[in-house]
Amino acid sequence: MEVTATWYLILSALLFTMGLVGLLVRRNPLIMFMCVELMLNAVNISFVAFSGALNDVAGRTAVFFVLVVAAAEVVVGLSLVVALMRRRPTLTADDLTALRG
Amino acid sequence: MVDIIVFLISAAIILGGAAGVIASNHPVHAALSLVATFFGVAVLFVQQSAHFLALVQVVVYAGAIVVLFLFVIMLLGVDETEDLTVEPLGGQRQLAGILGVLVLGLILGGLFVAGPGGDRGALALTGQQSKTLPIELxxxxxxxxxxxxxxxxxxxxxxxxxxxxxxxxxxxxxxxxxxxxxxxxxxxxxxxxxx
Missing domain, CATH: 1.20.5 (Single alpha-helices involved in coiled-coils or other helix-helix interfaces)
Structure with a gap:
């Protein structure tokens, strides 16, 4: 028995699901961002696993781009959180109702 | 054999870290659990001989991104424990759990069962050559x-x-x-x- 791509893909599915559930359950925007990072990491695991299984380096290139986009997303997201915190004292997603119709 | 042990240990670290992120009631603890997950993923990258990606994973994710998170937590002074026992929206957690199980089933189903013509779903891909000329590993x-x-x-x-x-x-x-x-x-x- 050896570690095949299937193992990595199952782990990736589990990690993605945990990130999804966390994103839905938690109401602190910082923790919600962390859950998005978990989901991105799950996708990275499966990209590298497929890259190894298909013997194609394109999967690793995709991981590289995911890393860059994740960094940009965190920078913009956290500055949004900082800008929101200037206006209201508590940090809860439920309080952000400025866009309500 | 060593491969399996390494995989199981890092999988435990990854999933434990993820559980820590979604279940800890203190944002700093969640950020530190996130570091554990990132290191576990880096170990899996090394195991698949993607050494550069493992390095970048540690530097960018465990370094830059988590430090940014901690910096914002400390700067805003939101490092307070949050009471997770109250549930502001009734039934939200149950629905999220059901949705999670469904999504997991969908992904695993796509992995093992579904797929056009293939009997093993997405895994059937691994036996084929990809269409764009691959730069081979x-x-x-x-x-x-x-x-x-x-x-x-x-x-x-x-x-x-x-x-x-x-x-x-x-x-x-x-x-x-x-x-x-x-x-x-x-x-x-x-x-x-x-x-």
Whole structure:
């Protein structure tokens, strides 16, 4: 028995699901961002696993781009959180109702 | 055999870290659990001989991103414990749990069952050759060399676009957190303070 791509893909599915559930359950925007990072990491695991299984380096290139986009997303997201915190004292997603119709 | 042990230990670290992120009631604890997950993923990258990606994973994720999270947590002073026992929206957690199980079933189903013509779903892919001429992974060549070859030949436009994206993100962050009203900014310069 050896570690095949299937193992990595199952782990990736589990990690993605945990990130999804966390994103839905938690109401602190910082923790919600962390859950998005978990989901991105799950996708990275499966990209590298497929890259190894298909013997194609394109999967690793995709991981590289995911890393860059994740960094940009965190920078913009956290500055949004900082800008929101200037206006209201508590940090809860439920309080952000400025866009309500 | 060693492979399996390494995989199981890092899988335990990854899933434990993820559980820590979604279940801890303190944002700092969640950020530190996130570090554990990132290191576990880096170990899996090393195991698949993607050494450069493992390095970048540690530097960018465990280094830059988590430090940014901790910095914002400390800066905003939101490092308070949150009471997770109250559930503001009734039934939200149950629904989220059901949705999670469904999504997991969907992914695993796609992995093992579904797929056009193939009896093993997405895993049937691994036996085929991909359509675009693959730059093949050669273990004798270094990981960085392969990645660079692909990045600077086939994906050079995307690479330039990421440079633009990072610039836009930096400018956007500065614009978002800039003090627009100019209210009560106390510049504490030693030269002017005494005057």
């Amino acid at each position: 050669d273990e004798s060549e270094s990981d960085v060399q392969l990645l660079a070859e692909d990045l600077f030949t086939r994906n050079v436009v995307a690479f330039e676009a990421t440079a633009l994206l990072l610039t836009i993100a930096t400018v956007g962050a500065v614009v978002l957190v800039r003090n627009q009203g100019g209210e009560d900014v106390v510049v504490d310069e030693p030269g002017t303070a005494s005057a």
